[in-house]
Amino acid sequence: MSDVVLDLRGIEKTYNKGTPGAVSVLSGVDLRVKAGEVVAMVAPSGAGKSTLLHIAGLLDTADAGQVLLSGREMVGLGDAGRTTARRREVGFVYQFHHLLPEFTAAENIVLPQLANAVPRAAAEARAAELLASVGLTERAGHRPSQLSGGEQQRVAFCRALANEPALLLADEPTGNLDPATSDTVFGALMALVRDTGLSALIATHNMDLAARMDRVVRLDAGRIVQER
Template sequence: MSEAVVRLKDLRRSFSQGGVTIDVLRGVNLEIQPGEIVALLGPSGSGKSTMLQAIGLLEGGFSGLIEIAGTNASSLSGDARTTLRRDHLGFVYQFHHLLPDFNAIENVVLPQLVAGKAAGEAKDRATELLTALGLGHRLEHRPSQLSGGEQQRVAVARALANRPELVLADEPTGNLDEATADRVLEEFLKLVRGEGSSALIATHNERLAFRMDRVVRLHEGILT
């Protein structure tokens, strides 16, 4: 078996609230293999977002091992974590978080420029991804001119722009109606598989979860 794209061992996270300690993650263990798409299932408030933030190296306060693409991220400096995140991870959120003053193609080009890609190459890559998602005729439209489903497709293209080994998605269709959510998820999964990336997709929707390769459940801070 190839080296895991992400490996968590005894991952823990607690918060203090009103003098009370709340254990959100209580020893999470997980491995995701190259090309594997895993659903992270659990009700709202179960700690799914906290777990994704840990894997995404977006905040501190965690204990345990977080290994990304063979690198132990747990003890890296802030700059090294930023580089690891930029080079190996992509993110899709429930709300698209597109830059409102930039059109669709520019929203997908920008993260590539930040990563050092040439402008022409970045534009070609953005056009390729957006066209694959059915937005070839909407490249010049700004977010306010796109439907909710179209905006989320742009967010998916942005997440995959730098060819990440792992895409982290937090309720990526949670803000869409059922029919649109189905279409966007189908296109998302097809594109991720076509790119050869892995994905961890947090959801509370069991029907959508079972369209993925594997389902893990977060219950009382532990994966089952």
């Protein structure tokens, strides 16, 4: 198995292609994330970081280039194959938690596992384990509206890791939180990532948070132009 979990090669994306209003967003992005590596992606607003994350996570398609997950080429897969790969290999976290409001914290973590054919008992045990790891055991039976913003986002982290993905993709995961809560919640995310040993690509404007990751890349003018 490849030690590179995510391998993006020559990714290009243009919106409204072939029209006078065409906008080139990605112009040949090359990026690798190794097994167990946490990479921060910093970018100015509108630079295309969300588009790149959606392509990496098989939610969108590139106009050109290759997407490999754990050494497997994803571009040639049909819709069913992409859905299966996304469900098994990738976890997503967004700036807003997107929890289902009618379900409890635990149920929000159980549901994606049931969709992946995990038996209910095992799914409930996994949910309990994840909630305990972020200090939310006592909140398992609460609905999202009964949770604070930081608690909601910690549940969203747990949901993203429910199916034990190889890759976590996060788009400004603490962007909606105040600085103190952001720091606490990000610490919980990093602990989850480190404990599970998965790889992560995390888009953020917060350079203090970026500095806590293994590597920082910058997306600008449609390319990765700086890396340290």
